[in-house]
Amino acid sequence: MKGMTLIVKTIARLISGLIFLYGIYIVLHGHLTPGGGFAGGIIIAGAFVLLILSEGSKKASSEIKKQRASVGESSGIFIFWLLAMLGLFTGSLFFLNLLPKGKAYHLFSAGIIPLCNIGIGLEVGAALFAIFITLAVLKTGEKK
Amino acid sequence: MIELYLLLILMILGAIIALESRNLLSAIISLGIVGFGLTLIFLVLQAPDLAIVQIVVETLSLIILIAAILKTTREDTTEEWGAKKIFLYLGGLAFLVIFLISVKGALKFLPPFGEPLMRMAGPYLKLGLEKTGAANLVAAVILDFRGYDTLGEAAVLFTAAMGVIAVLRKIGRKN
Incomplete structure (x- = not known):
């Protein structure tokens, strides 16, 4: 996949970090403000998609990125499933909120809900990025 | 209430254009009308969570669909003719009639809009x-x-x- 002009590259480099940070903020504050794992994960994927679209990507490095995205996606859903199963093992209830609830409206509150949000965010972001990079690799492969 | 109806009419028009257009690029952009209209409806109905997810998913899926279009073809080459076309239209009509009859029965039991x-x-x-x-x-x-x-x-x-x-x-x- 070919990159774009210098103007687009510079702007994308400046902005993608901010988008990435915003995605992390949305994921971490999922239990306090609108958003959560799904929305934040997609925003994180959007930061990477912006970088790939502007900078371009070589075929070999795209394969590595695809494998890493696949690993991230699998580990994200594994974290989520593990948290659900932990409740089953310790308290004999699927999705039991086993951590202390903490003070409401604080960042560290609501038990396992923030951890679930992190798992979902990892899964959603990596899955969307994997789909995108797979299509991008297919395009460069056909042109040769 | 009136803005909901306007948005719904816009979305239906966009969906019809997306179905009937022979140029796939304009079909995808008309499909975007449906998605972004849905985002506005979520905002009007005070569901910011869904609106955030909807707007980002819509943008990203538009990018992915346009990437697929650029890779393959821009022309819609499906041909419907003869018995196949008649069968398709009759099937669609029969589905519409059955759907409307069942909706008429079901609407009596639904709570009014805004009072779930x-x-x-x-x-x-x-x-x-x-x-x-x-x-x-x-x-x-x-x-x-x-x-x-x-x-x-x-x-x-x-x-x-x-x-x-x-x-x-x-x-x-x-x-």
Whole structure:
């Protein structure tokens, strides 16, 4: 996949970090403000998609990125499933909120809900990025 | 209320154009009208969570669809003729008639717009903060009360990504 002009590259480099940070903020504050794992994960994927679209990507490095995205996606859903199963093992209830609830409206509150949000965010972001990079690799492969 | 109707009419028009257009690029952009109209409807109905997800998903899926169009073709080359076309139209008409008849029966039992049944949602709204400690009630519902659903949703996305990677792989494919 070919990159774009210098103007687009510079702007994308400046902005993608901010988008990435915003995605992390949305994921971490999922239990306090609108958003959560799904929305934040997609925003994180959007930061990477912006970088790939502007900078371009070589075929070999795209394969590595695809494998890493696949690993991230699998580990994200594994974290989520593990948290659900932990409740089953310790308290004999699927999705039991086993951590202390903490003070409401604080960042560290609501038990396992923030951890679930992190798992979902990892899964959603990596899955969307994997789909995108797979299509991008297919395009460069056909042109040769 | 009037803005909801206007948005719905706009979305239906966009969907019809997306179906009938022979140029696939304009069809995808008309499909975007449906998605972004849905975003505005979520905002009007005061659901910012869904609006954030909808707007980002819509943008990203438009990018992915346009990437697919640029890679393949811009022309819609499906041909419908003869018996196939008649069968398609008759099937669509029969579905519409059956759907309208069943909707007429079902509408009598639906609560009026803006006054939903609160048999399950009432206790969630009252006890959500106390039982889960999460200030965002949506997060409390999707990750605590309705955890099974969210696990299923995440599994659906996981399977979709697996499917794309498996279908479009380079290694081990015959041609």
